[in-house]
Every structure is written in C-alpha cells, then in structure tokens.
Amino acid sequence: MCGIWAIFGVEDKLSTNCIKHLTAIVHRGPDAWRIEQDARVPAAILGFQRLAIVDGLHGMQPMSLHRYPLTTLICNGEIYNYKRLQKQYDFPYETNCDVEAIIHLYHTFGIEKTVKQLDGVFAFCLVDGEKQKIFLGRDPYGVRPLFHLHDEQNGILGICSEAKGLIDIKQKLSGDTKLGQFSPGHFEEWNIDLYGKVKLVNSNQYFKPGSKPSFEPFVPEELLAQMDSTEKIAHLLQEACRKRLMSDRRIGCLLSGGLDSSLIASLVVKLAKEQNIPYPIQTFAIGMGDSPDLIAARTVAEYLGTEHHEVHFDENDVREILDNVIYHLESFDITTIRASIPMYILSKYIKEHTNTIVVFSGEGADEVAQGYIYFRDAPSPEDAHQESIRLLSDIYLYDGLRADRTTSAFSLELRVPFLDIQFTHHYLNTPPKLRQPQDGIEKHLLRSSFTNSGLLPKSILWRHKEAFSDGVASIKKSLFTILEEIVSKRPIKENVIYKGLKPYTDESTYYRYVFEKSFPDQHNFTPFYWMPKWVQVNDPSARFINHYAAS
Template sequence: MCGIWAIFGSDDDVSRQCSSCLKIAHRGPDAFRIENVNHFKNCCLAFHRLAIVDDIYGMQPMRVHALPHLWMIYNGEIYNCKLVQKQFDFDYETNCDGEAILHLYNHGGAEFAAQHLDGVFAFVLLDTSERKVYLGRDTYGVRPAFRMVEDGFLAVCSEAKGLLGLAHTSTDHEVDIQPFPPGHVETYSLDKKGKAKFQEIKRFHKIGDMPKYETLAPALVDDVTTNIRNLLNAAVKKRLMANRRIGCLLSGGLDSSLVAALVVKNAKELGVPYKVQTFATGMPGSTDILAARKVADFLGTEHHEVFFTEEEGIQALGDVIRHLESYDITTVRASTGMYLVSKYISENTDSVVIFSGEGADELCQGYIYFHNAPTAEEADVESRRLLDDLYLYDVLRGDRTTAGWGLELRVPFLDHQFTSYYLSIDPKLRQPKDGVEKYLLRSAFDQENLIPNDILWRPKEAFSDGVSSEKRSWHHVIQEYVASRINNEDMENAPKKYPFNPPRTKEAYYFRQLFEQYYPGKAPWIPYYWMPKWSKTDDPSARTLKHYK
C-alpha cells in the first residue's frame, strides 16, 4: 500500500501546491519523495512508500536507464512481473514488480500494458518524448485513484483528500474531484506549456472477461469444484510476494477463514520463516471472536484478539469517516472494527501485508438477500453489479481502514482469473442452495479439511453484526447513541439540507454530518446508499432479513 500524487498544467507555482500530497502520508510511512520533471516545470510527482518488495530500488518516481523518457508512480502489486519478463524477454534493472509496467508500455502502449498485468494497481505514467500522460486502474479498483481535470489542469491522488484545496488559478471555483473508474486507461497529451488535454479513455477489462496474460495457475479441468480450489489457492499463493511479514484478518466467517487457511498452507510450502499472525476484532460477546479463535487454533496461527468497547467504537466514527471519504451506512458500520484492528496491528506487531476475504460476498452471492433473488439470471446480474461498484463500498473500506495505519491489504477473492472463471459457471450453480448462501464455494472445500467443518458451513454473519454480541448489535449501539443527538426537526429538513442522497434515518444523518465536516459538498463521491435488494427494509443490516440465522 503506497500513496501516489501528481499534478500537470497548473497555473500556480507548483511548489505551493505540493503540500497537499502530505495529506496521504499515512499510506507510505517508510519513505517520501517529490520530484519536478525535467523540462516540465508545471509537472510534479510525489510518492509515499510502504516498502514491500525491493527495498533498495523500489523508490518512486520510477525510471530505468533503458527507458529514460518514462516516469511512473504507481500503487499496487504486479504478481506476474517475472512471467511477462520471460514472455517478452524484458531486461529488468530492479527487483521491483512495478518495473513490468514500464516495459509493457514501451512494448505495446498503455492499454496493452494494463491488459497484461496480473495484479492490482493505480498508476500515472508520463512519456516525456511523446508528451503524454496515462492513468490506469485495476479491474475492481482494489488500489484507489482520484483525479480532477479542468482547462489543462490535471491532478491525481490515491485519496480524494490529497486533491482538496487544489485549484486551477484561472477559475473562480473548485475543480471537481472524481474517483478514477476501475478497469480503464485514460490518455492526456501535454502541450508546450505543459497543459493537459484529455484524449481518450478505454476500458481494458470488463467484469467476467478472461485475462489476456499468462498465469501460474493450473490449467482448467472438467470438474468445477477442482477449478475453484485450484484458482483460489493460486490467487493466495501469488499474493505471498513480499519482503515484509504477512498476517490475516480473521472474522471466523467462511471467506476470511478460507483465505487464512490457504495462506498458512502456502506459507509452509514456501518455507516462510515465521508463524502467520491472525487478527480478530469485536466487542465483548462477539460471535466473530469465538469463531475466529476456533479457526486459529485449528490452523496453529499466532492469534491476536482485539476487543473494543461501545465507547471506543463510537469515538472512532469521526476518524473512520475521515479516512473512508464516505458516509454510506453499512460501509461506516463495517469499517469501525476493521479500522481499530488495523490500528492494533500497526502499533503492536510487525505484520504489514494483510490478507482479507473482501469480494467473496459479491462474487459468490454471499449476502443473505440473495436468497430472495427471483431467478438465477437476476442473481447473476446483481452479483456483477456489486462487483462493478465494489470500489465505492467494500473495496474502499478495505483500503482506507488498513492504509490509514500503513498496512497493505491483499484480497485473493478478487483475483482476476478466479473471478472470471467463477462468473463463467452456470448461474444456477452459483445461487444459494438448501437455504445456504455460497453453497458452491463451500462444497468445493468440503473434503479438504482446511478449516473446521462447522466454520465451513457457518451461516453468513455481516461484519458489522459479527463484531458485536448476538443480543446487542453494533448498529443498535450506534442508533442509541445518535437518537438524542439528531432530532425530528433535523430529519424533516434533511432533504433540503442534503438534497443528494438525503439521509432517511438518524444514523445516516449523523454520518452525513461528520462527512460534511471533512468534505463539504462532496456527497456525490458515493452515488447511492448500499442496501440489500429484493428486501423490504430501510436498514442494510443482515439482521433485518428473514433468512438471518
């Protein structure tokens, strides 16, 4: 997890703009560099580094002797860097995985490069000989990127907060900040004054498209469950690429338990010289804590239980929303525990690379409301919609809560090859079956003895629910807290005060208030509230649904 920041074509003195990049310093606690580009006086690139691979030559902006006209900053991991080196006979000068992007671009252009990257990434690449700038982001937006463009001014940053306050001096208004769309590459040309002119944007990957790059995963066979096991295992194995200690978030649910089990299995096979650390979080009485303890004992990990009180959770809400840059109800609820456990990991352990189970519910139809899907085809459409919007919700949550404490999150369920294959399976097989969500995924590992059988078949528990006790859920704690702080008059005036996504509950109003303190007028960053489909409820908690355990 690193932080990237760049500006092009500013009318203002670049040196006065550069302090904005310090707003994302938490993303890269190991090193910082900011550089003006030769002969491009109104261009500046900045990089906050979290050193994971190649501690000596991995600093950015990245340049190599063979391609001196290329400058690049990127945040991500390219898992097939050695494969593309061999495939195209590239001569690497570093051990940094990101160098593959430079050589792929030089070989076939920016779109070609993005199509051949097996990994997660957000990059800014400047070709000084062609006077062009390229932006790119991975298929699911696992690595974040925001940009602002107006009248020749282009600015890019890992988080929106790093662009706040920047303004093109020829305008009398603030330039709009937008998330860069996942799975796209965008091209700008720079004129002689360094002004950026938009040229084109192309989508290089669509949800469900099979990848174009070579992979180390085993070849597909006729058996669906074998392919699921092989591809998920390969997704975990490739993500063990790191020179820093690896740990796992472990809620005791199916997704995080499978990921942790595969991490432990592959780490042993690769001879990793330490015990994998696992981390569970919750309030006293948490169902997740108990389930995670059982999994950790089964796997033999160095397990950490991180408890927080109701008061600590409430007190953290402001910082959580500031880091998230979101006011979405379920995102904020689920982020609180993840933010606090990330704080513990950063302050008390040496684990830096953290595995998690994000993406499984969207891909494998794990949300309880999928029981209500009218048809398998409609469930498939909904699954793909969720995957398309992940970067605005669960992926955003996973990135911000960990990056806020200088950690790097890895999410094997969103491996491009795994997701593409899973979506190619008959929609009827991917539906909940016999009252059990993610039945196909569970059955694929049923005889593998990777995790306890009762955990493998444990019913879905929303993260924001599992961190609390069965009798007193986290969302009820929040609702009790806001009840006396938001009055009925506030709710009556909510549509006028907040016409975009007006809050319909006191909890939503409270979150929106906190968001507006940090990001006034930026509500469109979240296009809609995440809510379960095919369900009559005003609350996103799974506990409101009839299929809840």
C-alpha cells in the same frame, strides 16, 4: 500499498503547497517520500509516499529507467506476474521492483496492451516526456484507489490515491472542476501542450467483471482442463493466495471466523508451510464481549495453529474513532461506515502491537459467490448473476473502499485473493444455477469446493452468514444500535439541504454532516446507499432480512 500524487498544468500559486497535499496521504507510505518537478514536462509535479514491500533498496518512485529516461512512473500496486513478464519478453529490469514492468510493457506494446497484460492490483500515472502524454490506469476491480481532479477550462489535471490530497486544490479552482474516483478497469490518455496544459484525448474500458484474463494465466489452462468445476474453484483460490505471498515484509490474516476470511487464512497457512516462510502466520480477530465472530475465529485459529490475536472493543472505542473513520473512508454510506469501525480498530492494533504489514482478507467473496443473504430472493439464476456483476462493478465504492481505507490508515497493505482475475472469471462462468444459494445456504458452491480439503472444521465451512458489523457485536446489543445511541447525543447543523443523496435517518444525517466538513459538496463520492436487493427493508443490516439465521 503506497500513495501517489501528481498535478499537471498548475499555476505557481497552486503548486507551492504540494508537500502539504502529499503528506495528506502519508499513512499510505510512511517509509519514504519524494516529490519532484518533471523537467521533461512543463508544469508537472509528481509525488510518492512509499510503503516498502518488495525491493526495499531500489523501489523508490517517481521511477525512471536508464533505458527510457524520458518516461516517469508513479504507481501504487503489486504486479504479481512481473517475473513472468520479464521472462516472457526478455525485459532488462534495472530493479527488483514489480511495477517496473509497466514501463517496459508501455514502450514495447503501448498503453492498452500494458494494462491488459498486468496480473495484479494497481493505480498508476505514466508520463511520456518524449510524446508529451500522460497515461492513467486502474486495476479491474479498483482494489487500489485512484482519484482524479480535472479542470477542463484551465487545462489542469490532478491525481491522488485519496481525495484528501486534492480537495484543497479543488476549492481554489473554478466551480466546474470535477473531483471523483477514476473508474476501475479503465485507462486514459492525455495530451500536454507547450504550456503544460492538459487535455483528455482517449478513455477506454479494458475490463468487465468476469472477463477472461488477457495475460498468460497463473494456472495453465491445460491443467484446469483435467479438473471438475469444484476442483478448479479450490485450486484457483489457492493459487490466487500463492501469488499474493509476494512480499519482503511479514504477512498476516484478518480472521472473522466466517467462511471467507477463514478459507483465506487456511490457504495462507498451508502455503506458508510449503514455502518455508520463517515465521508463524498471525491471525487477527475483533469483537465486543461475547461476539459470535470472536468465538468462531478462535476455533479457526486453534485448528490452523496460528499466532492468534483477539482485539476487544466497546462503545467508548466506537465513540472515539467514529469521525476519524468517516474522514479516512471519504464516504457517508451507512453500511460502509458501520462495517469499517471494527476493521479500523483492528488495523490500529496490528500497526501498534505487531510487525505484520501485509494482511490477507476475504473481501470480494460475497460479491463473486452470492454470499449476501438477499440472494435467496433472486427471481432467477440470471438475475442473481447480474447482481454479482453489479456488485463487483461497484465494490470500489463500498466493501473494497472500506477494506483499503481502514487498513491503509495504519500503513498496512491489503491482499484480496477473491478478486483474482482468473478466479473470478472461472467462478462467474460456471452455470448460474449452481452459484445460487442451495437449501437456504449461501455460497454453497464455494463451500462444496472445499468439503473434502480438511482445511477447516465443518462447523466453520458451513457456518451461517453473519453481517460483519453485526458479527463483531455482542449478542446482547448490535453495533448499529450502539451507533444510533452515539449519534443521537451529538449536535449537527439542522435544516441543511444536502445535494445529491439525501440522508434519511439521524444516523445517516450525522455521517453526512461529518463527511461534509472534510469533503464539502463531494456527494458524488457516494452515489447511492448500499442496500440489499429484492427485499423491502429500511436499514441495510442483514438482521432485518427475514432469512437472517445467524446467532
């Protein structure tokens, strides 16, 4: 996890504060930084904030190679198959940095095959000084963030890992300047003219949720052919964790005690022992008072033998960090903000009290495996399948965004095995009926795949679904009740007519008010509120769904 920033086609008066814009994302990479003007391209400035995970000595960016001196790359990502690509195509790597593979792939195959050959998570900007072109690309599910700013009239393009590094520039440009997220699973090609002005010439989607990997799969197809469906699911998830152990920094796991994080933690612990990782895996749980998550996470940690950390928080902590959470999220979605509060506090603890940098988490499981309680109300298996596809298409706006921003706010690198391409392809291509909740139990197929593994206690493997922001709260008082009380005592501007999505409660009005202070008129960042489907509720909390059965 790093931070990237670049601006093309700017006038001098806009480029003088480029260091200020870059340092707006210093939390994404506090180990080192660099900003440079690309002499091979007129009016181009590229910046990088580095969090050193692999190849601490030689992995600095912007990256140029002796073999391709007119090409420059900035990338926030992890390319899990970079060694395979080197062996497969005999690439002469100059560093041990995984993202170097992007430059070699581009010069060998062009941009489209480059993005299709990458097994990993990434957001990159590649500048070809010889052809005077810019290429942008983002990973299939948008695990790594990327914003882009475009002023078509003035030929200006800006990119950044977060909107914080571009919002001041946008306010100084014409009213037609657009700022928003770059779509996951897409790549773009831009031309640069003699004056450094840019023009979009090509935009393509190279991936859709559930698509088959275009790269050589991590798990050979002939091996999978020897397994039944549930064996494949368990094996593919394990191997998704294995490839993500790539790190020169300490690895830990976020652990709520629910199925998703518990499965990931159990697999990481198993693989760490197999690979003789020279330290105990740390697990991190958070909750208020007698929260169900703390109790369940303690059970898992004892079963796995991890170095377990429990973080307790209260209403005062929520009151103190609420506005900062909204700033880091760059969103005013109700569900996303609620669920981000405990994850933000937990990330802060990890940063301040441990030396763990890489954290595994269970994000993506609910989308892939139909984990949300409302899936029980799906009209048909095909409707449920299409909802999984929709959720995965939008995850970069909601749960994926939450997981990235809350961890990166404290310079942690997130790993999410449930969004592995080979795993999601297999899972989403099993018969839709098998993926539906069975006998009132969501994620039944996923649970069944690990029934005989011994990885987890049965009480955890078959634990009822908890909404994260509810599971961390005290049984006596839910988090959304606490938030309602907090915002009711805070002053906001009244009678404001907001563009785009309208707030509809005091809570959502306050979130929008705080969001607008840092990101005025950027309502496009949150195109709709995350809400359950097929049920009639006015609040996104799972507690308002009739099927909710968690304690």
